[in-house]
Structure formats: C-alpha cells, structure tokens
Amino acid sequence: MSFDYDLFVIGGGSGGVRAARISAGYGAKVALAEESRMGGTCVIRGCVPKKLMIFAASTPEMIDEAHGYGWPDAMAGAFSWPAFKASLDAELDRLEAAYTRGFENAGGTIYHQRARVVGPHEVELADGSRISAKHILVAVGGRPQRPGIEGDELGMISDDLFLMEKLPRRVLVVGGGFIACEFATILNGLGVETVLAYRGDKLLRGFDRDGRELVTGQMRGIGVDLRLNLSPVRLERDADMLRISYDDGSEDRYDAVMFATGRRPNTAGLGLEEAGVALGPAGEVVVDEWSQTNIPSIYAVGDVTDRVNLTPVAIREGHSFADTIFGDTPRYLDHSLVASAVYTRPHELASIGMTEDEAIARGGVEVYDTRFRPMRSAFAGSEMRVMMKLLVDIDTRRVLGCQIFGPEAGEMIQLAAIPITMGATKEDFDRTVAVHPTIAEELVTMRQPARRHDRPA
Incomplete structure (x- = not known):
C-alpha cells in the first residue's frame, strides 16, 4: 500500500519534533502538524520561559547577598516587566524558529494547523484535507486543568502567566505541586504580593518527606503567604478585583488568581477513540514500553501518555521511537530512574x-x-x-x-x-x-x- 508519508506526527513539541527530525534523518518521509507554535509547552509556555523568570526573580536575593560580601550600596532598582517580557518574547521567537528550521532542514514538512486521527493510517487537517501515513505518532502533550469551581474561568492558568501585559499587585496561586511552587516563588521574587492556597498540609505531594517540609518552610521564609488545608470554592468579580471564597467560609480579594491544579493529556477532539485507540481514565493514550498503542500503526510519546511527564523523557521517548521504527536499532526508555528538579528559590x-x-x-x-x-x-x-x-x-x-x-x-x-x-x-x-x-x-x-x-x- 502506498502512503503520502512514512510518518505523520501530531504535535510540534519537544518529543514530537525529536521523533520527526531523527526519523527524517534516517531517510523517512515525515510530516508534522502543529496548531500553535513549534516548540510546544516546554519551549513556549513552560520550562524555558519559567527558568528565565526564575533567574529574574532571583536578582533581589543576589543583591541582598552582595551586602554581606562588602557591597553595602548594591541595589537592584525597580523591576520592569515590559522590558523583561520583550527580551523573553524575542528569545522564544528565536527558539521556535530553531525548532522549525531544524526539522525542515532535515527534510520534514510542517502543516501549521490542527490534525486529528481518522483511521489507522490517516489524519485529517483543519482545512479538511486528508493525509495517509504508514505510521502516526501522537505527541500533543498535556494542558492545564481548572479546578471545576464556580467562576474558575475568571482565573489564569500557567500558560497565561507569560502573556500578561503587566504584573498584578496581589495574586493568589492555587495548588501545591511543582508548577504552583515555582510560579509562587517567581511572582514573589518579582515583587508581587503572593498568596498560595493548597488543600494539603505540606507542598509537593509525592516528593521526599524532608524535601517537602523544607520547601514549605522556605516558601514562608521568602514571604509567600502560605495557606494550607484550604481550598477555593467560588471565584467572582468584585469591581476591578477578584473575590474568592474558601471552604472554611473565609473570603479574600486579589488582582489575579492563577490555578496550578494539575494537567491532563491533551487528547480531546483528536479522534483517537473513534479510531479505536485505547485511552486511560484521565484521557491518556495507553501505550506499551515501545510507545505503541493497541492500533499497531499508531504510537504516542510524551505527556499525552501520562507516564513520566517531563520534557527530557518525551525527547528520549521520541528518539527511541525513531531509532526503533526507522533506525533499525530497537530501544525503549526505562522510566524507573528519571531525575527531576523543582526550581523554587533560593x-x-x-x-x-x-x-x-x-x-x-x-x-x-x-x-x-x-x-x-x-x-x-x-x-x-x-x-x-x-x-x-x-x-x-x-x-x-x-x-x-x-x-x-x-x-x-x-x-x-x-x-x-x-x-x-x-x-x-x-x-x-x-x-x-x-x-x-x-x-x-x-x-x-x-x-x-x-x-x-x-x-x-
């Protein structure tokens, strides 16, 4: 049977681009569809901009430390969000261009539109055209989820933080995972009055017990108003502010509210179930150790599989897929030992x-x-x-x-x-x-x- 492509990748993030580029390097005819920006969550709205913001937020601590090293007059001055954001946007544009150029230079074709699976060997683009492929790789990542309370559409998700035109004066971060902790320390370091509300008694559930206690104490130490064993139940507008009601009956007002209450695999509307691909209870694509689904021609890598949701893992899964299918070197990733870091500060x-x-x-x-x-x-x-x-x-x-x-x-x-x-x-x-x-x-x-x-x- 003749196909338009040897491989069609849905998703232009780190895992999908790595799989596509390496496959093309092995001589495969490869196409990729990305409805947003090349680079995906990590490059455009995750790891990279977040780490740059951590560097910016750490500057006041460096100045304080300089005082102890004989620089009593050192001062940081006022932080300019517009100036930082302009530099950040330029860097993300550069990285997006590099992702695009790297794949195209390898001989790949990019469709800058949404794609969905319509069969074991066929995808449909947003413009209605259909493309056949011997193999299909789903690498669409995950998406932030809101907590499901009344008025939660008024709050931000982590993606929105990088799009703000100005910093809020007072912000509430809801959640206790690594995204909530990192963004709370970022906003605090940039001079925003920051409150973090979490339903548990210690932050970072699932991490080491002593590490959790130390991060929780550090959060308080840097000036984050930490409110544990507390969950929001309603969010509503109050003039130019947002009023939030908590489950203990209390209320508070903020300029902005950011929900960091987990992520879900981004499989909605991709046609996977209709094509017979098995999904798990959270919508994740069910795969074996080779990243293969129950449909032999369809594979998935990265956060959409909800295995270990880290960018380097998605990259390694994508590379292993390409080696196995097109490189005549079968390999898969052992997920049992994967290092990770939570970039709180200091x-x-x-x-x-x-x-x-x-x-x-x-x-x-x-x-x-x-x-x-x-x-x-x-x-x-x-x-x-x-x-x-x-x-x-x-x-x-x-x-x-x-x-x-x-x-x-x-x-x-x-x-x-x-x-x-x-x-x-x-x-x-x-x-x-x-x-x-x-x-x-x-x-x-x-x-x-x-x-x-x-x-x-």
Missing part, C-alpha cells in the same frame, strides 16, 4: 529514584542524611540549610535514590543521576575524592547512616 529541590517514604514501604534501606549551612550563604548571614540524602539497599549496597535541597540542586542531581543510573554502590560514592570546598562534596563524605528501614516482617 533553594531548589531535586530528586532521582526512591524517596524515604518509598524506602519505608520497601524496607531493607539505609538512609544517609546531612543538613548544613553552605559556606556562601552562611557568610552572607543566611540561615538557609542544605539537605542531602542517599538511600542505599542494605544487601546490594546500590544507591537507590538521592534527594537534594539546596542552591543549584538541579545541576547537582543531573551529575548524581549518572552513577545512580549505572548502578553505583555507596562504596563507589565513598571512594570518590571530594572537590573542596563545594556543597556537592557532601554526597561523597557521608559515612554513617542516619536511619535504617528494615524489611517488613
């Missing part, structure tokens, strides 16, 4: 592998744990403490997990992830000579376990 929380709660449930694990004030911030008068934790299998001595709370923790976890993924033991860490004076040297100088979790009887 200290980040980073993790790979097991948390201590998981160690307690599993048993047979030693916990090596250290807390200290790092040299740089301690000299400047800061009371902030770093936490580092290694979780080690009692029998094999293999390092099963690493948790870091501290400055540039994301950079450290990337390097720690290499030996841990390779199966390094605690003794391998111990044999490594420290680089002094650094924060990271503590990872190789912890000698005695702080706790031990025995296997269940």
Whole structure:
C-alpha cells in the first residue's frame, strides 16, 4: 500500500519534533502538524520561559547577598516587566524558529494547523484535507486543568502567566505541586504580593518527606503567604478585583488568581477513540514500553501518555521511537530512574529514584542524611540549610535514590543521576575524592547512616 508519508506526527513539541527530525534523518518521509507554535509547552509556555523568570526573580536575593560580601550600596532598582517580557518574547521567537528550521532542514514538512486521527493510517487537517501515513505518532502533550469551581474561568492558568501585559499587585496561586511552587516563588521574587492556597498540609505531594517540609518552610521564609488545608470554592468579580471564597467560609480579594491544579493529556477532539485507540481514565493514550498503542500503526510519546511527564523523557521517548521504527536499532526508555528538579528559590529541590517514604514501604534501606549551612550563604548571614540524602539497599549496597535541597540542586542531581543510573554502590560514592570546598562534596563524605528501614516482617 502506498502512503503520502512514512510518518505523520501530531504535535510540534519537544518529543514530537525529536521523533520527526531523527526519523527524517534516517531517510523517512515525515510530516508534522502543529496548531500553535513549534516548540510546544516546554519551549513556549513552560520550562524555558519559567527558568528565565526564575533567574529574574532571583536578582533581589543576589543583591541582598552582595551586602554581606562588602557591597553595602548594591541595589537592584525597580523591576520592569515590559522590558523583561520583550527580551523573553524575542528569545522564544528565536527558539521556535530553531525548532522549525531544524526539522525542515532535515527534510520534514510542517502543516501549521490542527490534525486529528481518522483511521489507522490517516489524519485529517483543519482545512479538511486528508493525509495517509504508514505510521502516526501522537505527541500533543498535556494542558492545564481548572479546578471545576464556580467562576474558575475568571482565573489564569500557567500558560497565561507569560502573556500578561503587566504584573498584578496581589495574586493568589492555587495548588501545591511543582508548577504552583515555582510560579509562587517567581511572582514573589518579582515583587508581587503572593498568596498560595493548597488543600494539603505540606507542598509537593509525592516528593521526599524532608524535601517537602523544607520547601514549605522556605516558601514562608521568602514571604509567600502560605495557606494550607484550604481550598477555593467560588471565584467572582468584585469591581476591578477578584473575590474568592474558601471552604472554611473565609473570603479574600486579589488582582489575579492563577490555578496550578494539575494537567491532563491533551487528547480531546483528536479522534483517537473513534479510531479505536485505547485511552486511560484521565484521557491518556495507553501505550506499551515501545510507545505503541493497541492500533499497531499508531504510537504516542510524551505527556499525552501520562507516564513520566517531563520534557527530557518525551525527547528520549521520541528518539527511541525513531531509532526503533526507522533506525533499525530497537530501544525503549526505562522510566524507573528519571531525575527531576523543582526550581523554587533560593533553594531548589531535586530528586532521582526512591524517596524515604518509598524506602519505608520497601524496607531493607539505609538512609544517609546531612543538613548544613553552605559556606556562601552562611557568610552572607543566611540561615538557609542544605539537605542531602542517599538511600542505599542494605544487601546490594546500590544507591537507590538521592534527594537534594539546596542552591543549584538541579545541576547537582543531573551529575548524581549518572552513577545512580549505572548502578553505583555507596562504596563507589565513598571512594570518590571530594572537590573542596563545594556543597556537592557532601554526597561523597557521608559515612554513617542516619536511619535504617528494615524489611517488613
């Protein structure tokens, strides 16, 4: 049977573009449809602009630290959102162009419109035209979801933060996950009076217990008005403000409300169910380890599968798909060990592998744990403490997990992830000579376990 393309990719984000570009490099005839901007969530409305905003929001802390290092007259002045946004928009335009150029230079074709699946080997574009392909790859990512309360359409979602023409004077962030925590610290650092409301008693559910406590305390320490065990039930306009009602009967008013209450796979209206593709309870595309759906010609990678929702994971899944289908090198991604970081400020929380709660449930694990004030911030008068934790299998001595709370923790976890993924033991860490004076040297100088979790009887 003859097809228009060997591969048709729906979605121009990191995972879809990587799969498309690598497949084209193997000689496949590839097309891609993207209804918004090339680069997807991470590049346009996620990781990249968020990290640049973190850098901007950290400037006042750098100035405060400079005072402790002999620069008593250092000052930041007033932050200009319009000036920053102009630079940010220019950078995102550059990255979008690079994504587009990279794929087109590899020989790919881009359709700048929405596409939906209409059969095992066929997609339909928004203009009504139909295209056939031997393989179809769904890589449409996820989308923010609102909490489903009355008036929630009046609030922003994370996408909207990058489109604001001006900063609000007072803002409410609703949620307790990494998106809520990062954006609360960003807005706070840019001078916005920031309130964060979360239904739980500690932020970052699912992360390590000590890391959660440290991030929760840090949030209060930098001046975020943290309101735990509290959920909004109604949002309404009140003159030029927004009035929100909480489940404890209280009310408050804000210039803006941002919902960071989770994301869902972006499968609505893609025609997948009609084409016979199995979806999970949250709308995620159900795939096997090869990213293949129950329809053999249709695959999916990235957040739309709701496996591990991180950009590098989507990229690796997309690359593995291309290697397998067009590169004659079958491979798939092992999702069991994936490092991640929460870019709060001034200290980040980073993790790979097991948390201590998981160690307690599993048993047979030693916990090596250290807390200290790092040299740089301690000299400047800061009371902030770093936490580092290694979780080690009692029998094999293999390092099963690493948790870091501290400055540039994301950079450290990337390097720690290499030996841990390779199966390094605690003794391998111990044999490594420290680089002094650094924060990271503590990872190789912890000698005695702080706790031990025995296997269940």
